[in-house]
Amino acid sequence: MECTWTRSTLNSVQSNPSETYITSLKSFKKICVTGATGWLGREFAALLDRVLGEDFNRRVTLVGSTKSILQINEMLYPVISWAEFVDGSDFDLIVHLAYLNQDKCASLGVKKFVETNRLITEDALRVAARSSSSVLLASSGAIKHYSPLVSSLNPYDVYAGLKLETENMFASDKRIENLTIMRIWNVSGKHILGRNSYALSSFIQQAKNYGRIEINGNSRSTRTYINASEMFQVYLNVGRKFNRIPIDSGGFEISLYDLATCVAKLEGLKKTSVIEAGNELHPTHYNPDIKFFEEIRLESKIELSDIEKQLELIMKP
Secondary structure, three states, X not given: OOOOOEEOHHHOOOOOOOOHHHHHHHOXXXXXXXXXXXXXXXXXXXXXXXXXXXXXXXXXXXXOOOOEEEXXXXXXXXXXXXXXXXXXXXXOEEEEOOOOOOOHHHHHOHHHHXXXXXXXXXXXXXXXXXXXXXEEEEXXXXXXXXXXXXXXXXXXXXXXXXXXXXXXXXXXOOOOXXXXXXXXXXXXXXXXXXXXXXXXXXXXXXXXXXXXEEEOOOOOOEEEEEEHHHHHHHHOOOOHHHOOOEEEOOOEEEEHHHHHHHHHHHOOOOHHHEEEOOOOOOOOOEOOOOHHHHHHHHHHOOOOOOHHHHHHHHHOO
């Protein structure tokens, strides 16, 4: 069976790839990436490494919760601690990815989960305002998919509520001159493996470890996937036209069943290795409104990889 997917209507026209985003990145002399040791942080650091090359160490500061060393594209880079970030230098661009995801809610408890994420937001906002930095702020499609309510007992609603708080705090601070709010939906990338709370990572791990893929939930449910590097490239070209406007990430729409089938095909499994185990009566579609994202992509002439190319990047050595 061929891998199939449905392209969102606005994604039906693609342009030739462009290096526009390189010019955008190189306009910032001092770049900071928070949450650099998370999987999206590693994806962004890899993009910076490819663009800046030997200039990376001079211009980029990677931030984690503690000091460490990060391997990116076979290079080793230092990661400073959160305390060093808060008390340290100013930056031209802060890419703020640091956040505790909803899977930490159970282990920490709701109160601690909320307190920790609020402290992360307050610290990052303080540094950004002090620096008068441009900010690329990671938000989430969870805001639109769940009920954003910090007082909820549902960890997904709590997470969505905190993300909405963060958006509002940054958007209302006039000391930040230029703010791009990335509402991230479903993203792929070579560092996603091991994150089994994500459907894509779970499917790949199941295929590799067990020779089968079991779909929990309605197999007709759809997701919209985009390669992380390509997503960041689009957001880097937002400019002032969409300053402070939350923008959903775009991508290629695919059902969970077709996604599992594509993974099985690339792993060399038979079609029968995909098991529909879900008992949900209705499919749950987790797809964005891409009109702003697609406008930026087309203006920037950035081409998006289809789902097979995205999977090959992750699954093939």
